[in-house]
Structures are given as structure tokens and as C-alpha cells.
Amino acid sequence: MRDLVFRNLRGRPGKTGALVLLVTFLSLTLCGGGLVLSSLRAGLNSLENRLGADVIVMPSKAALKTDLDTLFLQGTIGPYYMNMSTVNKIGRTEGIGRMTTQVFLSSMRxxxxxxxxxxIGFDPETDFTVQSWLAQSRQGTLKDGELLVGTKVNVNVGESIKLYNVSCPVAGRLAPTGTGLDTAVYCNLNTIRSLMAAAGALGGYSYINGDPAETISAVYIKAADGVNVDDIVNSINIHVRKVQAVRTRSMVTGVADSLGGVSRTVTVLMVVIWLLIWVILLVAFALLAGERKREFAALRVCGMSRARLSGLVFAEAFCVSAAGAVLGILLSLVLVRSFSSLIEGALGLPFLLPSSGTVAALATVSMLVCLLAGPIASAVSARKLSRVDTGLILREG
Amino acid sequence: MDLKAQNISKRFYRKAGESNYFYAVRETDLELPSGALSVLMGRSGSGKTTLLSMLSGLLSPDTGTVTADGRDLYSMDDRKLSAFRAARISVMPQGRAVLDTLSAWENVFLNARIAGVRDESLVPRALELMERFGIPDLKEALPKELSGGELRRVMLCRSLLLSPEVLMCDEPTGDLDDQNTALVLDSLRDYAHQGHTVLLVTHEADAVSYADRLLQMDAGRISTPDPV
Structure with missing residues (x-):
């Protein structure tokens, strides 16, 4: 009877197509929604991993929390710097386990x-936030003058980027983080200082005062074991002037709160849309079954049992569901991948496509749910049809 | 195979949920012997199709029993009854009982397919039947491309393909011209005379001359049980 199933489906291309389309929407809602939620979670995890530090200290001129959000979510950096002497004062704070500095510089259009x-320039000798990330995509140390580019920077490895008339070769591409850091480039402190000097010489950076070697944008602090991070934050904010320290957890918590809200909204929308489409599918199967009453009567007249008739209806629903599920999964992968930047921008949250294992799990769950949803939607009509006395249908003429 | 109905009746409600009903068939006894063409005639609405449906195992009667070779059809569960019907009782209904997605040739094989018969010898028999009923060139045609008469002949070929012991036809000549009507009635009589049980339900006056047994139905009762 397998070929009868396919003949029935092929024989009604319009109606089969409409049913496949409905299941495609079911699968798209499930897999696409799941992918968006997973990507947001992956983005948050990535953000936590990339921050790496317990405390970040930036010049107080920078509206610190806002600037951190801007840096990590949008990849833009405020033009604020502090002197090395300030960094030394920060370093004298009790309870610091590890400390490293970074320098930020924006190139010009x-x-x-x-x-x-x-x-972003980092100090390879003291860094504990960037290098573990760099190690994912590149072995060895970064030489002076070399750059590593974020995954969204449109320059190939081996090519060069000209920054303030200094040509810097691209030594590698970093793994994606789903944050604004993907749009930045990284180098060691020597490189960024030479770039700052070049920028100063061109007169493009009037806000850089003094020696580039003495200029720092941010200090990253890891608290020593057993030390209360708030004590470090308070101590720096009280004793070191013109800087502001902030706990990174408060930033991650803020993002996590936003993520929680977005997740709830997306989940509710997914459930509502999914149920609506499923009800439409249920009605579509019922309408189609009504139209095919005579055809089913013909099969009964020819000796087909009710159970086999129901099996035929289920098999058709199963095939329709399988085709729709596969299409929906493929479509959701293409759409989420293509519009990830747009989604990231619209939600203002870190967005990182999950691992292939997570994608495979999501696809499998979507497939299974759709393979159940279609036949269940057809079950009501299949049962109703198989219970009708064939004699009655024939009598109706 | 002898088919026997005892005290069968069927009533239908004019509107669901209402007590307003009518009897399509009233306490009827009937025996269809093998080797004879039984012709059931009657006015529209006299209960002919309902009687045929009950005799063929397609519609359970409200009262009474239908037995085939001593087996009560309606005491079997649906799976067994369907298998029994597929193998031994063939019905050609009045309406358009074909699958629109299958060609005429595939529709001819539908009974065999459902019964799970995959005998190669059916192919020459199917060709011979289509030839006999004048539709040999319509093998690949879809039902929507066929006229009413052609469709009826496709259904007749299908009903005869497995050489069923019992054949019941409801208005098989409804859309046919005189020549084809004669051909079909002749074929049904021949088939009955080969030892099969054949019931023909018709309005066709010409059918009387082919009947071995003539049954007249009126208001749900067989009024002339065995006049021939």
C-alpha cells in the first residue's frame, strides 16, 4: 500500500503542498525558536567566558556600565583613557589575585x-581574559605588528589591514563569540602603542594625552581566592580617583535578565503560534478527509479494513509531516544563520549560533514532534472516517 | 456460495438527533443461490441499494442476519469481514467508486491490490475484461478523463477481475448505451451461469429478460420474492 500513499499525495499536489507548508511552519516555529533561544544562551555563556574577570576598572569619565555594554554587545568603545600611575594605584588594592590591562583604539573612516x-591591545604576559579565546583559533604568540581579527571582520588571514598608515598583517581569525567583540581586532600592547603613536602623529586622536606607553583603557581584575569581590570594588572606588570599578557579574546579570525576558516572550510566542498552526492543520486534515469520503468508501468497497484505512491516512500524514519537518528545519537553519546579525541588533543581546551538537538535538526534537503532530492531527478525521458505514456513504450518492 | 438474509431491516433518521425515522428495508428474508442471475428491481427510494449494502457486508442491519456459506457476516470483526469480502464478495456500487489518483488500469487492480493478490495471470484477465467491455485503450486514462459509461465499465472490470464467488452490481448499466447495456447484462448472466452468485440492482427494463430470478422491491419489502 506504500505506493498508494505516494500516489495519493502526488495526485493532489496543491493540497499536499498546503499540508506540507503547514507542517513546515510548525517545524520552523519549533526549530527556529529553539535556535534563537539557544543562540541567546550561547551568546550569554560566551560573554561570561570572554569577560573572565571579576572586576573591570575604566576611567570614570566613561559611563562605565553603558560603555561595557557598548563594548561587549556592539563592539564600539568610548574614547577614555587613564595613566599607568593610576593602574599602579589600582594594583595596590588588597585581595587582587590577577590583574591585566587593555588598551582600546578606534580606527577612522x-x-x-x-x-x-x-x-583592542592586550598584555600577553598578564592577560587572563583574551588568550584562552585566542588559543581556540591560533597556536603560538602574537608577534609585534600582527593582528587577530574577529569573526565578523571582513578581511582574510594573510591579508593586511592599514591602520593610521601602518600596514598590519592578519595572523588569524578568532572563534565567534556572538558579542560585539566579533567586530574588533586584537593585538599585543606593543602593536597598539605604535598604532596610537601613528594616530597621534596624524592628529586624529586629540584625546590621547601624553605617552602612549603610559595610556591604558581598562584594567581587568580577578579576585584572589576567598576575597569578597565587592570589597575590591569598593576599595578601588574609594581610594583611586578618576576611575570607576564595576563587578562584571552585574553586567552579565543585566544581560541575563534581558535574556530571561526575551526567552519568555519567544517561548510564549512559539507555543501560541505552534498551537494555532496545529489547530489549522487539524482543521485542514478534517476538511480534506470530508472531501475524500467517497474515495475512502471506494477502498472499503474493495475490501479494505478500517484499520488499514486509518493506516493509510496516518501514512499520508506521516509523509507530509516528514517533508514539512525537514523543510522547516532547513529553513530555520538558513534564516537564523542569515539573520543572526539582525536578530542580535534587534534584541541587543549577545547571539552566538549553538554548537552543531545542539543544532542536531534541536533538529531531532523538531523532527520527532512534527512526526507526531501531523498524524495526531489526522487521527480525529481518520477515526471518524473509518467509523462511517460505507453503505451510508454509497447510499448518499 | 449461497447468500442468505433472514429478517433483515434497516432504518434511517431523517435528521441526526431526531426521532423522525423511516425504514429503508423492513424485515426481509432473501436467498441468493449460486449459478443464477438475480435481478432486483424497484422504484427510486424503495431500499434496493440499502439491501445490497447489507447483503454485501457493507452496512450492518438493525435486525436479522446475513450469512454466506453459513457464516454470519456481521458476527465477524471488521478485519475478518473485510478480508472475507475482499476475497469472496465483489461489489460494484452505483456511484463513482474509484480512486482519482490512479489510472483506469490501476483502478481495475484495486481489489486485487487490497486483497494482496499479486498473480501475474491477472494481467491477461484484466486485458481480456477491458477488451470485452470496449475500453482497451483507456488503460492509462485517469478517472477524470473518462465518461460515466467508461467509468462504470472500469468498475465492472475491477469487480470481475478476481472472479469473486459473489458479485453484486448496483445500476451497472446506468450510463451505458443500448449496445453496451446488452453486453454488460449478457456478461453478468454468463458469469452467473459459470456457478457464481450474481445480484443485479437496476431500473433497466431490459434486464428482466436476462434474469434467472426477478425480485421486486417496494417500500423496503421484496414484494415478489421469486416470480421467475
Whole structure:
């Protein structure tokens, strides 16, 4: 009877197509929604991993929390710097386990620079936030003058980027984080200082005062074991002038809160849309079954049992569901992948496509749910049809 | 195979949920012997199709029993009754009982397919039947491309393909011209005379001359049980 199932489906291309389309929407809602939620969770995890520090200290001129959000979510950096002497004062705070510095620099939309981009310089000797990430995509140390580019920077490895008329070779591409850091480039402190000097020489950075070697954008602190992080934050904010320390957890918590809200909204929408489409599918199967009453009567006249007739209806629903589920999964992968930047921008949250294992799990769950949803939607009509006396249908003429 | 109905009746409600009903068939006894063409005639609405449906195992009667070779059809569960019907009782209903997605040739094989018969010898028999009823060139045609008469002949070929012991036809000549009507009635009589049980339900006056047994139905009762 297998070929009868396919013949029935092929023989009504319009109606079969409409049913497949409905299941495609079911699958798209489930798999697409799941992918968006997983990507947001993956983005949050990535953000936590990338922050790595318990406390970040930036010049108090920077509206710190806002600037951190801007840096990590949008990849833009405020033009605020502090002196090395300030860093030394911060370093004297009790309870610090590890401390490292970073320098931020923005290139310009001008002839001196290939592209407007954020440059982040880190200290390889003390760094504990960036290098574990760099190790995922590149072995060995970064040489002076070399750059590593974020996954969204449109320059190939081996090519060079011109920054303030200094040509910097791209030594590698970093793993995606789903945050604003994906749009930045990274280099060591020597490189960024030479770039700052070049920028100063071009007169493009009037806010850089003094020696680039003495200029720092942010200090990252990891508390020593057993030390209360709030004590460090308070101590720095009280004793060190013109800087502001903030717990990174408060930033992650803020993002997590937003993520929680978005997740709830997306989940509710997913459930509502899914149920609506399922009800439409139920009605569609019922309408189609009504139309096919005579055809089913013909099969009964020819000796088909009620159980086999129901099996035929289920098999058709199963095939329709399988085709729709596969299409929906593929479509959701393409859409979420294509519009990830748009979603990230619209939600203002870190967005990182989950691992292939998670994607496979989501696809499998979506497939299974759709393979159940279609036949269940057809079950009501199948039961109703198989219970009707064939003699009555024939008598109706 | 002898088919016997005892005290069968069927009533229908004019509207669901209402007590307003009518009897399509009233306490009827009937025996269809093998080797004879039984012709059931009667006015529209006299209960002919309902009687045929009950005799063929397609519609359970409200009272009475239908037995085939001593087996009560309606005491079997649906799976067994369906298998029994597929193998031994063939019905050609009045309406358009074909699958629109299958060609005429595939529709001819529908009974065999459902009964699970995959005998190669059915192919020449199917060709011979289509040839006999004048539709050999319509093998690939879809039902929507066929006229009413052609469709009826496809259904007749299907009903005869497995050489069933019992054949019941409801208005098989409804859309046919005189020549084809004669051909069909002749074929049904021949088939009955080969030892099969054949019931023909018709309005066709010409059918009387082919009947071995003539049954007249009126207001749910067989009024002339065995006049021939």
C-alpha cells in the first residue's frame, strides 16, 4: 500500500503542498525558536567566558556600565583613557589575585585606515581574559605588528589591514563569540602603542594625552581566592580617583535578565503560534478527509479494513509531516544563520549560533514532534472516517 | 456460495438527533443461490441499494442476519469481514467508486491490490475484461478523463477481475448505451451461469429478460420474492 500513499499525495499536489507548508511552519516555529533561544544562551555563556574577570576598572569619565555594554554587545568603545600611575594605584588594592590591562583604539573612516574598526591591545604576559579565546583559533604568540581579527571582520588571514598608515598583517581569525567583540581586532600592547603613536602623529586622536606607553583603557581584575569581590570594588572606588570599578557579574546579570525576558516572550510566542498552526492543520486534515469520503468508501468497497484505512491516512500524514519537518528545519537553519546579525541588533543581546551538537538535538526534537503532530492531527478525521458505514456513504450518492 | 438474509431491516433518521425515522428495508428474508442471475428491481427510494449494502457486508442491519456459506457476516470483526469480502464478495456500487489518483488500469487492480493478490495471470484477465467491455485503450486514462459509461465499465472490470464467488452490481448499466447495456447484462448472466452468485440492482427494463430470478422491491419489502 506504500505506493498508494505516494500516489495519493502526488495526485493532489496543491493540497499536499498546503499540508506540507503547514507542517513546515510548525517545524520552523519549533526549530527556529529553539535556535534563537539557544543562540541567546550561547551568546550569554560566551560573554561570561570572554569577560573572565571579576572586576573591570575604566576611567570614570566613561559611563562605565553603558560603555561595557557598548563594548561587549556592539563592539564600539568610548574614547577614555587613564595613566599607568593610576593602574599602579589600582594594583595596590588588597585581595587582587590577577590583574591585566587593555588598551582600546578606534580606527577612522579615512584614507589612513582600511576600515573603521575597534582595536583592542592586550598584555600577553598578564592577560587572563583574551588568550584562552585566542588559543581556540591560533597556536603560538602574537608577534609585534600582527593582528587577530574577529569573526565578523571582513578581511582574510594573510591579508593586511592599514591602520593610521601602518600596514598590519592578519595572523588569524578568532572563534565567534556572538558579542560585539566579533567586530574588533586584537593585538599585543606593543602593536597598539605604535598604532596610537601613528594616530597621534596624524592628529586624529586629540584625546590621547601624553605617552602612549603610559595610556591604558581598562584594567581587568580577578579576585584572589576567598576575597569578597565587592570589597575590591569598593576599595578601588574609594581610594583611586578618576576611575570607576564595576563587578562584571552585574553586567552579565543585566544581560541575563534581558535574556530571561526575551526567552519568555519567544517561548510564549512559539507555543501560541505552534498551537494555532496545529489547530489549522487539524482543521485542514478534517476538511480534506470530508472531501475524500467517497474515495475512502471506494477502498472499503474493495475490501479494505478500517484499520488499514486509518493506516493509510496516518501514512499520508506521516509523509507530509516528514517533508514539512525537514523543510522547516532547513529553513530555520538558513534564516537564523542569515539573520543572526539582525536578530542580535534587534534584541541587543549577545547571539552566538549553538554548537552543531545542539543544532542536531534541536533538529531531532523538531523532527520527532512534527512526526507526531501531523498524524495526531489526522487521527480525529481518520477515526471518524473509518467509523462511517460505507453503505451510508454509497447510499448518499 | 449461497447468500442468505433472514429478517433483515434497516432504518434511517431523517435528521441526526431526531426521532423522525423511516425504514429503508423492513424485515426481509432473501436467498441468493449460486449459478443464477438475480435481478432486483424497484422504484427510486424503495431500499434496493440499502439491501445490497447489507447483503454485501457493507452496512450492518438493525435486525436479522446475513450469512454466506453459513457464516454470519456481521458476527465477524471488521478485519475478518473485510478480508472475507475482499476475497469472496465483489461489489460494484452505483456511484463513482474509484480512486482519482490512479489510472483506469490501476483502478481495475484495486481489489486485487487490497486483497494482496499479486498473480501475474491477472494481467491477461484484466486485458481480456477491458477488451470485452470496449475500453482497451483507456488503460492509462485517469478517472477524470473518462465518461460515466467508461467509468462504470472500469468498475465492472475491477469487480470481475478476481472472479469473486459473489458479485453484486448496483445500476451497472446506468450510463451505458443500448449496445453496451446488452453486453454488460449478457456478461453478468454468463458469469452467473459459470456457478457464481450474481445480484443485479437496476431500473433497466431490459434486464428482466436476462434474469434467472426477478425480485421486486417496494417500500423496503421484496414484494415478489421469486416470480421467475
Amino acid at each position: 579615512a584614507s589612513c585606515c582600511s576600515i573603521p574598526i575597534q582595536v
